[in-house]
Amino acid sequence: MNKSEAARWVNEAWQGQVKIHVKVGLLLIAAKADLGPSEFARMVRENLPFTMRTANKLMAIAEHPIISAAADIPADDEEFNRLLAEVLAEQARGKDEKQ
Secondary structure, three states, rough: OOEEEEEHHHHHHHHHHHHHHHHHHHHHHHHHHHHHHHHHHHHHHHHHOOOOHHHHHHHHHHOHHHHHHOOOOOOHHHHHHHHHHHHHHHHHHHHHOOO
């Protein structure tokens, strides 16, 4: 293995992790919107392999415009894109209600 091959493999693996973190974050945002804060917290505590602190960090990653754009989620992931559309619509409604 040479330096350029090693760098390419590390970059590919890293990019895959970014996509996973953004996807999980967006799914958490959708779940929180559907379940409400207290039921969402219960779900995280009882059914997920990470803490609420990690869930909050994943949601923040998903909401970050630069990081989420870099994730480049494939357009052919229909179920994920449906959930994403719901999340974005919910966020837009929330912003409209605050104004």
